[in-house]
Amino acid sequence: MTDRDPDAPLLVLVDGSSYLYRAFHAMPDLRAVPGDPSSPPTGAIRGMINMLQALQKDYPSQHMAVVFDASGPTFREALYPSYKAHRAPMPDDLRAQIAPIHEVIGLLGLPVLVVPQVEADDVIGTLARTAADQGWRVIISSGDKDLSQLVDSRITIIDTMSGKVRDVAGVEAEFGVPPRLMVDYQTLVGDAIDNVPGVDKVGPKTAAKWLQTYGSLDGVVAHAHEIKGVAGENLRRALDWLPLGRQLLTIRTDCDLAGHVPGLPALDALRKREPDTAALQHFYQRYGFRSLARALGEATGPQAANGAASEAPAGETPAVPALRYTTVLDWPTFDAWLERLRAAPLVAFDTETTSLDAMAARLVGLSWSVAPxxxxxxxxxxxxxxxxxxxPLQAVLERLRPWLEDATAPKCGQHVKYDQHVLANHGITARGYVHDTLLQSYVLEVHKPHNLESLAERHLGRRGLGYEDLCGKGAAQIPFAQVALERATPYACEDAEMCLAVHQVLWPRLQAEPGLQRIYELEMAVSDVLLRMERHGVLIDADALRRQSQALGERIVALEAEAHALAGQPFNLGSPKQIAEIFFGKLGLPVIKKTATGAPSTDEEVLEKLAEDYPLPARILEHRSLSKLKSTYTDKLPAMVNPATGRVHTHYGQAVAVTGRLASNDPNLQNIPIRTPEGRRIREAFIAPPGWCIASADYSQIELRIMAHLSEDAALLRAFAEGQDVHRATAAEVFGLAPEQVSPEQRRYAKVINFGLIYGMSPYGLAKALGIDATAARNYIERYFERFAGVRAYMERTREQAKARGYVETVFGRRLVLPEINSPNGPRRAAAERAAINAPMQGTAADLIKMSMVAVQQAIDQGARRTRMILQVHDELVFEVPPEEIDWVRSEVPRLMAAVATLRVPLVAEVGVGANWEQAH
Structure with missing residues (x-):
C-alpha cells in the first residue's frame, strides 16, 4: 500500500453489501437451533461477525463504518430504467438476516450507514474522498472490483477473503490500466451484473489495449474511425451509449450525507464505540452463537462468563460447579480415593501418556472423577x-488392577479404546467401560467435532486447558512428564471431570431416542472388537514387500526413461508446469480443460483422457500410480512392523465418517488399490502364521440390496429374491431383452447405472463413465426409472424428507445430518441432495458390517475358538484361521453375517480362504 503519510489517521470503510453476500454463500446453512430447518437462519450473521472481527484485528482503527445498500431506487434507475433489472431477488434466508446483521454490527460498536436513494458504493466513494482530501489514509474492504476507480495514493482496497490488495500498482497489474482510467475501462467492458452494456465483444484485454494506445475513453472515441474489425464496428455503434454508460458506472464522491454522517467533512461520527457487551451476550445466545458468547464472557471477566453459562437454555449448558481437584501423592489419599471408585455408580477415567501412538504409549499419570x-x-x-x-507406577497399577479389570465396575471415558490400549501396554485388561463420550457425540451430532474440548464448549459452556498451553508447540514442545504438577493436575483432572459432566448431558439425550441409543450401544460393542483387532495386528511378509518395492523401483525408473524419450527431453514427471510445456507447447496435444487462471490443465482427469490416444500421458499416469504404491505401501509397511509383536497395527477411527464407516490409519489398510496387478500383489504380503490360513468374508452387492429394501421396488426385490444376476436383470429391463439375450457390454452398462444412481451420478457423469454422449446417457437413466419406478420414488421421497428434517436415517436408526440440504448455494445443496440418497445406503451397510463384527466375535468367544478377526475393509471382514476351524469359518461366518438383520431381500455373505489375503478373494 502506498501512503504519503503512514502516520496519518486511518479510516476503514466496509462494503457491507459485498460482505453480506459473501458471508451468506461462504457459510453453511446454520440455524439458531442446530438441525431445525424451521428456526431462523444464522449463517450470514455469523459470517459477518467473523469477517468484521478479522478485519479489525488486521487493520485496527478508531474510525470505521459498515455501509449497506438501501432498498428502493437510486438516481441510476431514473437515468436508465433497466439498471440492475436482471439481478435475481435476494434469497429469503438472506433477507431474514439483514436486520439482525445491522443490529449486531451496532452492538459491536461500529457505525452502520444505510442512506436512502444512494448506493453503498457512492456512500463509500464520498467518505473515502472526504477523508483522503483531509490527509487520511483510507482502506476499503470489499471484493467489488468496481471500487477500483477510487484507488489513489491514499485509498486502497483490500479483499479479506482472497487476500488481494488493490493499491495503485495492484490495480494496474490486474486490469492493465491505472485507477484513473478504471471508469473508462469499465465503460468499454460494461457491467453485466448491473445490466450496464459496454461495447459488444470488447473484453478486458481489448479495453486495456485501446486505453493504453489512446490514453482515455475520450481518446478512444476520438479515434473510433481508425479502429478496424468487428470490435471497431461495435465501438462506433456504441458511441451514443458510452456517455450514459460512463455516468452509470462512475462512483459518486460528492453525495449529500447530511443527517447520516453528522458534521461532515469532519469524521467524528465514524468513530467506533465500545461494544455493548451485555446486549451482545443476549444477541449471541438468541442466535445460538455459544462460542462467541463464551469468548465475550472470557474477554470481559469471570462474572460475564458465568452469566453466559447460567443464562443458556436449561439442560444444555449446566452451571459450572465449584471445582475440587486433588493431587494424589501418598497412599492414604490414594486408598481413600480407591474406596470411592469402588462405591461410585460411574467413574470417568483418563490417562496421561507419553505418546499418541496407542500401542507405544506409556503412563505418566491417571485421573478420575466420581462427582460433578x-x-x-x-x-x-x-x-x-x-x-x-x-x-510407584507398578504398585499403583496393582492396587487398581482389581477395579480396572472388574467388568461390573462401571467406567466412562473420552475415546476409551485409547485408554484401554495404554493400560494393556502395562499388562492390564481394562473392563467395565459402559460409556464413551466420543461415541455419544458421534451418534448424536455426527457433523460436529467430537474432541473433549469441543464437547465441553458446546455442552458445558466451558473452555478447558489445552495441551499446548502446558507443553508448548512444535520443536519447543516438552513431554507431559516435564509439566509441573501444579499445572498438570488441573489439566488431567479437568479431562476426567469434564468427561463425566459431558456424559451427564449427552446420555439422557440418547436415552430419549431409542433408535440412536441402539446405534450407540452398537458402537460401544464395536469399540471392544476393534481394540482386540488393533492389538492383535496383521502379519505381513516384509521380505516380499521389499522385493516388490525393488521391482516397482526398477519399473518407475524405466517409465521415467520412456517418458523422457517420448518427450524428446528430460523433465520432472511430478511438475505440472513442465508437463504442460511439453504437452501443449512442444507436442501440441489438445487442451482438454483449463485451470482457474486460464492455463491448460494437466490434472488426473486430463491425463486419463489424453492417455486414451497418446503414450506419454499413459506413462506419466503409470509412473504416478506405481510411485504412490511404492511410497505408501511397499516401502512404508515393512518399516511399520512393531518390533515387540512382529506385526503391523492399524488404528480404526470410529468417529470419523458421517456415514458410520470405519476409517483405518497409521497405516491405512482400507485403500490398497486392487484394480491393478501391482496393487493386488501388495495384498499377497498379508499372510497367516505358519499352518494357518487367511479367510475373507464380504457381503454380496450390499448397497444394491439395501436400495431394493429402501425403495421397495418390485423388480429389484424380485431379482434378489430369485437370486438373479441383478446387473443382468437390470440390463434386461433397461434394454427390453430377455436375461439370456443381454450381452456383456449391456450388463456392464447396467452395472455402471446401478452403482452410479446410488451415488447420484448425473447424465454427464454416466456418459463419461460409459464413453457415450449425454443424450444417450439421459435416455438410459430415463428408461431405468421407467422400469424401476420405486427407485425414483424413493429418491424423491428421501430428498423431501431430508429437506424437511435436515437429516436422513439408516434402516437401523443412525442419523446422518445434512447441514447444506437447504443451502441457498446451488452446488452445495445439490451435493447434499446426492448425499441424502446415498447416505442411508452407505450408512446401513456400515451398520450391517459392524453388527456382523459383533456377532462373529461373540460366536468366536462363546466357542473359545482361536480364529482372529484382523481387518475390516468396507463390506469385508478378514480373519486368521487355524486349520481345524476352516470349515467353521466357511459355514458359520456367512450365516452369522446374513442373520444380523432381516431386510426385504436376503443378505448374502461369501467366504474365501487362502494362504494370503489376495488368495482368499
Missing part, C-alpha cells in the same frame, strides 16, 4: 527439577 466438579490426579512419571516424590 470433583476429580483426582495420580502422577506416576513426572520428571523435572524439583518434582515431588510420586507413588
Amino acid at each position: 466438579g470433583e476429580a483426582a490426579y495420580v502422577p506416576l512419571a513426572h520428571d523435572y527439577p524439583g518434582a515431588p516424590a510420586q507413588l
Whole structure:
C-alpha cells in the first residue's frame, strides 16, 4: 500500500453489501437451533461477525463504518430504467438476516450507514474522498472490483477473503490500466451484473489495449474511425451509449450525507464505540452463537462468563460447579480415593501418556472423577527439577488392577479404546467401560467435532486447558512428564471431570431416542472388537514387500526413461508446469480443460483422457500410480512392523465418517488399490502364521440390496429374491431383452447405472463413465426409472424428507445430518441432495458390517475358538484361521453375517480362504 503519510489517521470503510453476500454463500446453512430447518437462519450473521472481527484485528482503527445498500431506487434507475433489472431477488434466508446483521454490527460498536436513494458504493466513494482530501489514509474492504476507480495514493482496497490488495500498482497489474482510467475501462467492458452494456465483444484485454494506445475513453472515441474489425464496428455503434454508460458506472464522491454522517467533512461520527457487551451476550445466545458468547464472557471477566453459562437454555449448558481437584501423592489419599471408585455408580477415567501412538504409549499419570466438579490426579512419571516424590507406577497399577479389570465396575471415558490400549501396554485388561463420550457425540451430532474440548464448549459452556498451553508447540514442545504438577493436575483432572459432566448431558439425550441409543450401544460393542483387532495386528511378509518395492523401483525408473524419450527431453514427471510445456507447447496435444487462471490443465482427469490416444500421458499416469504404491505401501509397511509383536497395527477411527464407516490409519489398510496387478500383489504380503490360513468374508452387492429394501421396488426385490444376476436383470429391463439375450457390454452398462444412481451420478457423469454422449446417457437413466419406478420414488421421497428434517436415517436408526440440504448455494445443496440418497445406503451397510463384527466375535468367544478377526475393509471382514476351524469359518461366518438383520431381500455373505489375503478373494 502506498501512503504519503503512514502516520496519518486511518479510516476503514466496509462494503457491507459485498460482505453480506459473501458471508451468506461462504457459510453453511446454520440455524439458531442446530438441525431445525424451521428456526431462523444464522449463517450470514455469523459470517459477518467473523469477517468484521478479522478485519479489525488486521487493520485496527478508531474510525470505521459498515455501509449497506438501501432498498428502493437510486438516481441510476431514473437515468436508465433497466439498471440492475436482471439481478435475481435476494434469497429469503438472506433477507431474514439483514436486520439482525445491522443490529449486531451496532452492538459491536461500529457505525452502520444505510442512506436512502444512494448506493453503498457512492456512500463509500464520498467518505473515502472526504477523508483522503483531509490527509487520511483510507482502506476499503470489499471484493467489488468496481471500487477500483477510487484507488489513489491514499485509498486502497483490500479483499479479506482472497487476500488481494488493490493499491495503485495492484490495480494496474490486474486490469492493465491505472485507477484513473478504471471508469473508462469499465465503460468499454460494461457491467453485466448491473445490466450496464459496454461495447459488444470488447473484453478486458481489448479495453486495456485501446486505453493504453489512446490514453482515455475520450481518446478512444476520438479515434473510433481508425479502429478496424468487428470490435471497431461495435465501438462506433456504441458511441451514443458510452456517455450514459460512463455516468452509470462512475462512483459518486460528492453525495449529500447530511443527517447520516453528522458534521461532515469532519469524521467524528465514524468513530467506533465500545461494544455493548451485555446486549451482545443476549444477541449471541438468541442466535445460538455459544462460542462467541463464551469468548465475550472470557474477554470481559469471570462474572460475564458465568452469566453466559447460567443464562443458556436449561439442560444444555449446566452451571459450572465449584471445582475440587486433588493431587494424589501418598497412599492414604490414594486408598481413600480407591474406596470411592469402588462405591461410585460411574467413574470417568483418563490417562496421561507419553505418546499418541496407542500401542507405544506409556503412563505418566491417571485421573478420575466420581462427582460433578470433583476429580483426582495420580502422577506416576513426572520428571523435572524439583518434582515431588510420586507413588510407584507398578504398585499403583496393582492396587487398581482389581477395579480396572472388574467388568461390573462401571467406567466412562473420552475415546476409551485409547485408554484401554495404554493400560494393556502395562499388562492390564481394562473392563467395565459402559460409556464413551466420543461415541455419544458421534451418534448424536455426527457433523460436529467430537474432541473433549469441543464437547465441553458446546455442552458445558466451558473452555478447558489445552495441551499446548502446558507443553508448548512444535520443536519447543516438552513431554507431559516435564509439566509441573501444579499445572498438570488441573489439566488431567479437568479431562476426567469434564468427561463425566459431558456424559451427564449427552446420555439422557440418547436415552430419549431409542433408535440412536441402539446405534450407540452398537458402537460401544464395536469399540471392544476393534481394540482386540488393533492389538492383535496383521502379519505381513516384509521380505516380499521389499522385493516388490525393488521391482516397482526398477519399473518407475524405466517409465521415467520412456517418458523422457517420448518427450524428446528430460523433465520432472511430478511438475505440472513442465508437463504442460511439453504437452501443449512442444507436442501440441489438445487442451482438454483449463485451470482457474486460464492455463491448460494437466490434472488426473486430463491425463486419463489424453492417455486414451497418446503414450506419454499413459506413462506419466503409470509412473504416478506405481510411485504412490511404492511410497505408501511397499516401502512404508515393512518399516511399520512393531518390533515387540512382529506385526503391523492399524488404528480404526470410529468417529470419523458421517456415514458410520470405519476409517483405518497409521497405516491405512482400507485403500490398497486392487484394480491393478501391482496393487493386488501388495495384498499377497498379508499372510497367516505358519499352518494357518487367511479367510475373507464380504457381503454380496450390499448397497444394491439395501436400495431394493429402501425403495421397495418390485423388480429389484424380485431379482434378489430369485437370486438373479441383478446387473443382468437390470440390463434386461433397461434394454427390453430377455436375461439370456443381454450381452456383456449391456450388463456392464447396467452395472455402471446401478452403482452410479446410488451415488447420484448425473447424465454427464454416466456418459463419461460409459464413453457415450449425454443424450444417450439421459435416455438410459430415463428408461431405468421407467422400469424401476420405486427407485425414483424413493429418491424423491428421501430428498423431501431430508429437506424437511435436515437429516436422513439408516434402516437401523443412525442419523446422518445434512447441514447444506437447504443451502441457498446451488452446488452445495445439490451435493447434499446426492448425499441424502446415498447416505442411508452407505450408512446401513456400515451398520450391517459392524453388527456382523459383533456377532462373529461373540460366536468366536462363546466357542473359545482361536480364529482372529484382523481387518475390516468396507463390506469385508478378514480373519486368521487355524486349520481345524476352516470349515467353521466357511459355514458359520456367512450365516452369522446374513442373520444380523432381516431386510426385504436376503443378505448374502461369501467366504474365501487362502494362504494370503489376495488368495482368499
